[in-house]
Amino acid sequence: MNTKYKRILVLTGAGVSAESGLATFRDADGLWNNHKVEDVATIEAFERNPEFVHQFYNEMKPELLKARPNPAHLALAKLEQEYSGEVNIITQNVDTLHEKAGSRKVYHIHGQINQAVCLNCGQILETWDDVDTQTVCPHCGVSGMMKPNIVFFGEALLCMDKVQKLLAECDLFVSVGTSGVVYPAAGFVQTAKYYGAETYEFNLEAASNNYLFDKHVYGKCGETLPVFVNELLAETKESE
Protein backbone atom coordinates (compact mmCIF):
# COMPACT_ATOMS: atom_id res chain seq x y z
CA MET A 1 0.00 0.00 0.00
CA ASN A 2 1.58 3.28 -1.14
CA THR A 3 -0.75 5.62 0.64
CA LYS A 4 0.71 8.70 2.29
CA TYR A 5 -1.45 7.96 5.34
CA LYS A 6 -2.55 4.51 6.47
CA ARG A 7 -5.39 5.64 8.72
CA ILE A 8 -7.28 8.89 8.31
CA LEU A 9 -9.61 10.00 11.07
CA VAL A 10 -12.06 12.85 10.44
CA LEU A 11 -13.87 14.71 13.22
CA THR A 12 -16.88 16.67 11.99
CA GLY A 13 -19.04 19.32 13.64
CA ALA A 14 -22.06 21.40 12.70
CA GLY A 15 -20.07 23.38 10.09
CA VAL A 16 -19.93 20.34 7.79
CA SER A 17 -23.73 20.42 7.52
CA ALA A 18 -24.07 24.23 7.26
CA GLU A 19 -24.06 24.16 3.45
CA SER A 20 -26.91 21.64 3.60
CA GLY A 21 -28.95 24.44 5.22
CA LEU A 22 -28.71 23.20 8.82
CA ALA A 23 -28.03 25.72 11.58
CA THR A 24 -24.80 25.42 13.54
CA PHE A 25 -24.81 25.97 17.31
CA ARG A 26 -22.63 29.01 17.94
CA ASP A 27 -22.69 31.07 14.74
CA ALA A 28 -24.87 34.21 14.59
CA ASP A 29 -28.05 32.28 13.65
CA GLY A 30 -26.98 29.23 15.67
CA LEU A 31 -29.25 26.98 17.70
CA TRP A 32 -27.75 28.11 21.02
CA ASN A 33 -28.49 31.75 20.19
CA ASN A 34 -32.21 30.94 19.97
CA HIS A 35 -32.53 28.31 22.70
CA LYS A 36 -31.08 27.90 26.16
CA VAL A 37 -28.80 24.88 26.49
CA GLU A 38 -30.05 24.39 30.04
CA ASP A 39 -33.67 24.08 28.81
CA VAL A 40 -33.15 21.46 26.11
CA ALA A 41 -29.71 19.90 26.25
CA THR A 42 -28.98 18.92 29.83
CA ILE A 43 -29.98 15.77 31.64
CA GLU A 44 -31.52 17.97 34.37
CA ALA A 45 -33.77 19.65 31.78
CA PHE A 46 -34.94 16.25 30.59
CA GLU A 47 -35.67 15.07 34.14
CA ARG A 48 -37.50 18.36 34.89
CA ASN A 49 -39.60 18.58 31.73
CA PRO A 50 -39.33 15.54 29.45
CA GLU A 51 -42.39 16.57 27.36
CA PHE A 52 -40.72 19.85 26.38
CA VAL A 53 -37.37 18.23 25.56
CA HIS A 54 -39.02 15.49 23.45
CA GLN A 55 -40.98 18.18 21.59
CA PHE A 56 -37.79 20.17 20.88
CA TYR A 57 -36.09 17.18 19.22
CA ASN A 58 -39.30 15.98 17.51
CA GLU A 59 -39.57 19.41 15.88
CA MET A 60 -36.02 19.11 14.51
CA LYS A 61 -36.72 15.79 12.80
CA PRO A 62 -38.55 16.85 9.60
CA GLU A 63 -35.79 19.31 8.63
CA LEU A 64 -33.03 16.81 9.31
CA LEU A 65 -34.88 14.04 7.49
CA LYS A 66 -35.29 16.30 4.43
CA ALA A 67 -31.70 17.66 4.40
CA ARG A 68 -29.40 16.53 1.61
CA PRO A 69 -25.64 15.95 1.88
CA ASN A 70 -23.45 18.73 0.47
CA PRO A 71 -20.09 18.47 -1.38
CA ALA A 72 -18.19 18.19 1.94
CA HIS A 73 -20.13 15.06 3.00
CA LEU A 74 -19.81 13.65 -0.52
CA ALA A 75 -16.05 14.25 -0.57
CA LEU A 76 -15.61 12.34 2.70
CA ALA A 77 -17.71 9.44 1.38
CA LYS A 78 -15.60 9.38 -1.79
CA LEU A 79 -12.45 9.32 0.33
CA GLU A 80 -13.72 6.30 2.28
CA GLN A 81 -14.67 4.50 -0.93
CA GLU A 82 -11.61 5.28 -3.06
CA TYR A 83 -8.69 5.70 -0.67
CA SER A 84 -6.61 2.59 -0.20
CA GLY A 85 -5.97 3.39 3.47
CA GLU A 86 -8.60 3.35 6.19
CA VAL A 87 -10.99 6.28 6.67
CA ASN A 88 -13.22 6.74 9.71
CA ILE A 89 -15.49 9.61 10.70
CA ILE A 90 -16.28 10.70 14.24
CA THR A 91 -19.17 13.14 14.11
CA GLN A 92 -20.60 15.42 16.76
CA ASN A 93 -23.64 15.89 14.53
CA VAL A 94 -26.97 14.26 15.24
CA ASP A 95 -28.03 14.48 11.59
CA THR A 96 -27.44 11.50 9.28
CA LEU A 97 -25.90 13.35 6.33
CA HIS A 98 -22.64 11.38 6.34
CA GLU A 99 -24.63 8.16 5.97
CA LYS A 100 -26.84 9.72 3.26
CA ALA A 101 -23.67 10.68 1.39
CA GLY A 102 -22.51 7.06 1.47
CA SER A 103 -20.02 7.01 4.38
CA ARG A 104 -20.15 3.71 6.27
CA LYS A 105 -17.65 4.09 9.09
CA VAL A 106 -19.34 6.87 11.06
CA TYR A 107 -19.36 7.16 14.86
CA HIS A 108 -21.96 9.49 16.37
CA ILE A 109 -20.43 10.53 19.70
CA HIS A 110 -23.28 12.98 20.47
CA GLY A 111 -26.06 10.62 19.37
CA GLN A 112 -28.53 10.65 16.48
CA ILE A 113 -31.79 12.50 15.98
CA ASN A 114 -33.46 9.38 14.52
CA GLN A 115 -32.87 7.30 17.66
CA ALA A 116 -34.31 7.08 21.17
CA VAL A 117 -32.85 5.08 24.01
CA CYS A 118 -34.95 3.23 26.58
CA LEU A 119 -33.83 4.19 30.09
CA ASN A 120 -35.35 0.94 31.37
CA CYS A 121 -33.59 -1.62 29.15
CA GLY A 122 -30.93 0.43 27.34
CA GLN A 123 -32.06 -0.66 23.85
CA ILE A 124 -32.16 1.76 20.94
CA LEU A 125 -35.33 2.54 18.99
CA GLU A 126 -34.62 3.76 15.43
CA THR A 127 -37.37 6.10 14.23
CA TRP A 128 -38.01 9.36 12.41
CA ASP A 129 -41.47 9.47 14.03
CA ASP A 130 -42.19 11.53 17.13
CA VAL A 131 -41.14 10.03 20.45
CA ASP A 132 -42.75 11.24 23.68
CA THR A 133 -43.40 10.40 27.32
CA GLN A 134 -46.03 7.81 26.29
CA THR A 135 -43.87 5.91 23.78
CA VAL A 136 -43.64 2.20 24.53
CA CYS A 137 -40.22 0.57 24.17
CA PRO A 138 -40.53 -2.14 21.48
CA HIS A 139 -37.85 -4.19 23.24
CA CYS A 140 -38.99 -4.31 26.90
CA GLY A 141 -42.58 -3.09 26.52
CA VAL A 142 -42.25 -0.40 29.21
CA SER A 143 -43.79 3.01 28.42
CA GLY A 144 -42.61 6.49 29.41
CA MET A 145 -38.89 5.65 29.62
CA MET A 146 -37.66 6.74 26.19
CA LYS A 147 -35.07 9.52 25.96
CA PRO A 148 -33.90 11.10 22.69
CA ASN A 149 -30.56 9.42 21.93
CA ILE A 150 -28.84 12.78 22.10
CA VAL A 151 -25.90 13.15 24.47
CA PHE A 152 -26.87 15.92 26.85
CA PHE A 153 -24.39 18.03 28.77
CA GLY A 154 -23.62 15.97 31.87
CA GLU A 155 -23.74 12.62 30.05
CA ALA A 156 -20.93 10.41 28.76
CA LEU A 157 -20.15 10.40 25.04
CA LEU A 158 -21.06 7.38 22.92
CA CYS A 159 -18.63 4.94 21.22
CA MET A 160 -15.65 6.18 23.26
CA ASP A 161 -13.78 2.85 23.35
CA LYS A 162 -13.73 2.80 19.56
CA VAL A 163 -12.88 6.52 19.41
CA GLN A 164 -9.87 6.14 21.73
CA LYS A 165 -8.55 3.33 19.52
CA LEU A 166 -9.05 5.37 16.34
CA LEU A 167 -7.30 8.40 17.88
CA ALA A 168 -4.32 6.31 18.93
CA GLU A 169 -4.01 4.60 15.54
CA CYS A 170 -4.62 7.40 13.02
CA ASP A 171 -1.73 9.06 11.21
CA LEU A 172 -3.83 11.93 9.83
CA PHE A 173 -6.45 13.68 11.97
CA VAL A 174 -8.75 16.10 10.13
CA SER A 175 -11.16 18.38 11.93
CA VAL A 176 -14.01 19.86 9.87
CA GLY A 177 -16.49 22.59 10.86
CA THR A 178 -16.26 22.49 14.63
CA SER A 179 -15.61 25.44 16.94
CA GLY A 180 -13.38 23.39 19.24
CA VAL A 181 -15.07 24.52 22.46
CA VAL A 182 -17.01 21.41 23.52
CA TYR A 183 -14.94 18.78 25.32
CA PRO A 184 -14.02 15.98 25.12
CA ALA A 185 -14.28 16.28 21.30
CA ALA A 186 -12.27 19.52 21.30
CA GLY A 187 -9.38 17.60 22.88
CA PHE A 188 -9.30 14.73 20.35
CA VAL A 189 -6.72 16.59 18.25
CA GLN A 190 -4.35 16.60 21.23
CA THR A 191 -4.67 12.84 21.67
CA ALA A 192 -4.13 12.17 17.96
CA LYS A 193 -1.11 14.48 17.97
CA TYR A 194 0.31 12.80 21.06
CA TYR A 195 0.21 9.47 19.20
CA GLY A 196 2.01 11.03 16.21
CA ALA A 197 -0.75 12.03 13.76
CA GLU A 198 -0.50 15.00 11.44
CA THR A 199 -3.40 17.37 12.16
CA TYR A 200 -5.45 19.50 9.73
CA GLU A 201 -8.18 22.00 10.49
CA PHE A 202 -10.91 22.88 7.95
CA ASN A 203 -13.13 25.69 9.18
CA LEU A 204 -14.56 29.05 8.18
CA GLU A 205 -12.17 30.73 10.60
CA ALA A 206 -9.71 29.72 13.32
CA ALA A 207 -11.34 27.45 15.89
CA SER A 208 -10.61 27.91 19.62
CA ASN A 209 -8.13 25.03 19.57
CA ASN A 210 -6.53 26.02 16.24
CA TYR A 211 -3.00 26.22 17.73
CA LEU A 212 -3.07 22.42 18.02
CA PHE A 213 -3.29 21.89 14.25
CA ASP A 214 -0.32 21.59 11.89
CA LYS A 215 -2.24 22.89 8.86
CA HIS A 216 -5.25 25.19 8.51
CA VAL A 217 -7.60 25.50 5.56
CA TYR A 218 -10.08 28.34 6.01
CA GLY A 219 -13.19 28.71 3.85
CA LYS A 220 -16.43 26.84 3.21
CA CYS A 221 -15.70 23.15 3.64
CA GLY A 222 -18.08 22.34 0.75
CA GLU A 223 -15.42 24.04 -1.41
CA THR A 224 -12.17 23.25 0.39
CA LEU A 225 -12.73 19.59 1.32
CA PRO A 226 -13.40 18.25 -2.23
CA VAL A 227 -10.12 19.85 -3.37
CA PHE A 228 -8.23 18.26 -0.46
CA VAL A 229 -9.78 14.83 -1.07
CA ASN A 230 -9.06 14.94 -4.81
CA GLU A 231 -5.44 15.91 -4.12
CA LEU A 232 -5.05 13.08 -1.63
CA LEU A 233 -6.53 10.54 -4.06
CA ALA A 234 -4.38 11.85 -6.94
CA GLU A 235 -1.17 11.68 -4.83
CA THR A 236 -1.95 8.09 -3.91
CA LYS A 237 -2.61 7.07 -7.52
CA GLU A 238 0.65 8.75 -8.68
CA SER A 239 2.68 6.83 -6.12
CA GLU A 240 1.20 3.45 -7.14
Ligand code: OAD
Ligand atom coordinates in the same frame (compact mmCIF):
# COMPACT_ATOMS: atom_id res chain seq x y z
P1 OAD B 1 -20.47 25.09 16.54
O1 OAD B 1 -21.69 25.80 16.13
O2 OAD B 1 -19.92 25.37 17.89
O3 OAD B 1 -19.28 25.41 15.50
C1 OAD B 1 -19.47 25.29 14.12
C2 OAD B 1 -18.16 25.65 13.43
O4 OAD B 1 -18.31 25.44 12.05
C3 OAD B 1 -17.72 27.11 13.62
O5 OAD B 1 -16.34 27.14 13.98
C4 OAD B 1 -17.96 27.74 12.24
O6 OAD B 1 -17.02 28.75 11.94
C5 OAD B 1 -17.76 26.53 11.34
N1 OAD B 1 -18.48 26.61 10.05
C6 OAD B 1 -19.72 27.12 9.79
N2 OAD B 1 -20.04 26.98 8.49
C7 OAD B 1 -18.98 26.35 7.91
C8 OAD B 1 -18.67 25.93 6.58
N3 OAD B 1 -19.53 26.10 5.58
N4 OAD B 1 -17.47 25.34 6.35
C9 OAD B 1 -16.58 25.16 7.35
N5 OAD B 1 -16.81 25.54 8.62
C10 OAD B 1 -17.98 26.13 8.90
O7 OAD B 1 -20.72 23.53 16.32
P2 OAD B 1 -19.91 22.29 16.90
O8 OAD B 1 -18.47 22.60 17.06
O9 OAD B 1 -20.30 21.11 16.09
O10 OAD B 1 -23.52 19.14 21.17
O11 OAD B 1 -20.56 22.15 18.33
C11 OAD B 1 -20.15 21.09 19.18
C12 OAD B 1 -21.31 20.61 20.00
O12 OAD B 1 -21.89 21.71 20.71
C13 OAD B 1 -22.47 20.04 19.22
O13 OAD B 1 -22.30 18.70 18.84
C14 OAD B 1 -23.61 20.19 20.17
C15 OAD B 1 -23.33 21.55 20.75
O14 OAD B 1 -23.74 21.76 22.04
C16 OAD B 1 -24.63 18.52 21.58
O15 OAD B 1 -25.76 18.82 21.23
C17 OAD B 1 -24.38 17.40 22.54
